[in-house]
Amino acid sequence: MKQAIRNFMKYRYLLSELIIKDIKLKYRRSYLGILWTLLEPLLTMLVLTVVFSQVYNRQDKLFPVYILTGRLLYSYFGNATKAAMKSIRKNGQMIKKVYVPKYIYPLASVISQYITFLISLIVLFVVSLVLKLQPTKYMIGAIVPLLILPVMVLGIGLILATLAVFFRDLEYLWGVVLMIIMYCSAIFYEPSRVVKNGYGWILDINPLYSLIINFRNTVIYGQPFDMQALTYSIVFSVASLIIGVWMFYKNQDKFILNI
């Protein structure tokens, strides 16, 4: 344990270098640079709002905020788990040739994606201001799901990163799973419709939705946490982190033989 911490301290500069590299290179070759982080969610929000307010004939003025809260959390979840999953294979050349603690790669992906995610929250802030969302004291609580989210993502990311070394087709499978999670996260529909049809349990077991619901409660509805969802999200995140670390640690010496 002590040695693990010392090793981490030695390589913490590498961690920050990898995070910076991720962010820098993502936007270096595009004309609008980091602005894309803001434009992308804004544009998807517009599309989804237009489509679904027509389909459902919704008059809700805050519908764009509703979509954004779900959509932003989901994109971070999807992008970061995907990046973490691919990180070991992507850096295979390096892993084969020099010693570095391997967890640094998935960790760097999760953190760099988290930073762009936090930047993209500016869009939510601006849209909320424009649509005159009433600020409440509960808004401060939004920090809680935002802090649980990266833990959940890191846990799942470590599990996926380990498995993806041995099974290449996992990348495609996970894409499908992500799509299922998206449709089960009530990003652009009201959960009440699902509950009414007796499929509420799908929302209940979806760990991502347990975070989205509390994010919405605090940001949009001015309500306290849904305690059941909060407990579930915490338990799920801690459990997946423990499983992820254990799996990664158990198998990391075999990575080099499989990449």
Add this chain to the structure above:
Amino acid sequence: MGNTVIKVDHVGMEFRLSSEKVDNLKEFIIKKIKRQLTYEGFWALKDVTFEVEEGDRVGILGLNGAGKSTLLKLIAGVMKPTEGTIKTKGRIVPLIELGAGFDNQYTGAENIYLYGAVLGYSKEFIKEKYKEIVEFSELGDFIHVPMKNYSSGMKARLGFSIATVVDPEILILDEVFAVGDAKFRKKSEKKIKSMFKDGVTVLFVSHNIEQVKRICNKAIVLEKGTLIASGNVEEISEFYEKKIK
């Protein structure tokens, strides 16, 4: 006698060669059900034991596939042995595969920091040595150009300059004397020789027996993964020369 700085104790390294490589879930499940998952073990190293003392310069001899590179990678910590233990003392600088960790989209300057971090240097240290690295690499203004426009020689020069900016206690050399053009090769040989003077411990892999004799004072011979001889460089190189005839 001096301190033991590298202790290789009954080390074995097994690679699994499955007859058909299964690297996806679909095949894995199908073959698991059909019970076709068989692995063939291949021991790249088997029961290798030796010690290196501080200041020793050890040449590692052996034919292709004898396990030399595997041994170096194990000592450098890139891989973990299947059996046995390896203990090392002090900072290891492996001059193998120079520049693994460079990013092609990054400029040379950015890569100095990135590769330095990969080698475990601190930010302050790299800042302090930045000028020295650039000067030694002789890249000049190219240092601000993205690395994808570099020639392979330029990359190797930069990699060498970054890796050798520290004072290592253990230096691992895998025939890297062939870096860059003739002029740079001379310079790099001089740099490595200057490191020898500081009493650094060296592991050196080469097929060139003359070069091994010039540099090393001790040598070991590997054959098909087992250690067949170790000792004084004169005796061992004589033994090896006879053997390969």
